Amino acid sequence: MFELAGSHVVVVGAGHSATHAVLRLSELARREPGTKVTWLLRRGSATNVFGGGTGDELPERAALGSRARKVIEAGVVEVVTGFRVAEFQQDGDTLTILAENGQEISGVTRVFALTGFRPDTSILREVRIELDGSLDAVAGIASEIDPNIHSCGSVGATGARQLAQPEKDLFIVGAKSYGRAPTFLALTGYEQVRSVAAHLAGDHEAADRNELVLPDTGVCGGAGGFDAEGSSCCATPSVLQIGSRPVTVG
Numbered sequence: 001m002f003e004l005a006g007s008h009v010v011v012v013g014a015g016h017s018a019t020h021a022v023l024r025l026s027e028l029a030r031r032e033p034g035t036k037v038t039w040l041l042r043r044g045s046a047t048n049v050f051g052g053g054t055g056d057e058l059p060e061r062a063a064l065g066s067r068a069r070k071v072i073e074a075g076v077v078e079v080v081t082g083f084r085v086a087e088f089q090q091d092g093d094t095l096t097i098l099a100e101n102g103q104e105i106s107g108v109t110r111v112f113a114l115t116g117f118r119p120d121t122s123i124l125r126e127v128r129i130e131l132d133g134s135l136d137a138v139a140g141i142a143s144e145i146d147p148n149i150h151s152c153g154s155v156g157a158t159g160a161r162q163l164a165q166p167e168k169d170l171f172i173v174g175a176k177s178y179g180r181a182p183t184f185l186a187l188t189g190y191e192q193v194r195s196v197a198a199h200l201a202g203d204h205e206a207a208d209r210n211e212l213v214l215p216d217t218g219v220c221g222g223a224g225g226f227d228a229e230g231s232s233c234c235a236t237p238s239v240l241q242i243g244s245r246p247v248t249v250g
């Protein structure tokens with residue numbers, strides 16, 4: 001981190017990883033004069049990165065958003081909204097970042113691109129799987145979790161039927177089932193596992209049943225045009241029902 005002192009650092013991304021990076025860099029900017037931190041957001045508003053505030057039932061997420069708001073309001077971090085990166089240009093020892101609308105950020109020393117990553121499915125290369133070509137998500141759930149359509153508060157439950165792969169008795173569950181979609185919640189993963197386990201145990205009625213309940217927890221938006229506040233996200237259930245047997249979690 002010290003090697004960034006006195007330089008212009010840019011963070012690209014609107015998720016929790018980007019927020020953490022911005023907060024760490026803001027500490028450096030407070031200690032080292034001349035350090036500039038710019039946060040580029042594709043959205044037209046920074047509202048969603050602040051979380052749900054007092055309406056967020058996940059206190060650590062609420063605290064993260066509150067800290068981000070404070071460093072921005074204090075002028076420690078500059079936020080540029082509506083910035084869709086189109087090109088990087090080398091300018092001597094620094095970079096100029098160009099946006100699709102003609103905006104540019106110049107004199108940049110380092111860029112942290114925290115915009116999400118594709119899952120590594122190489123372990124599955126010898127079996128038959130079917131993934132969505134755009135999201136790298138399980139094909140059977142791609143339309144239900146597309147971040148251009150859904151926020152994580154509007155994503156429904158997905159179970160064994162949607163997660164099944166062409167390979168017999170193979171299911172992709174959890175974050176990897178969502179591919180690049182940023183709307184995955186721990187609670188949806190628990191529901192996936194409950195449904196798949198019920199299916200493998202032969203309890204098809206339980207596998208088809210939807211037991212997902214998402215509490216209202218403030219803001220959680222998708223990509224693209226999701227600039228308005230909504231509701232979502234997740235808490236960890238204490239008991240899951242697999243067939244007729246309750247299983248304690250956590």
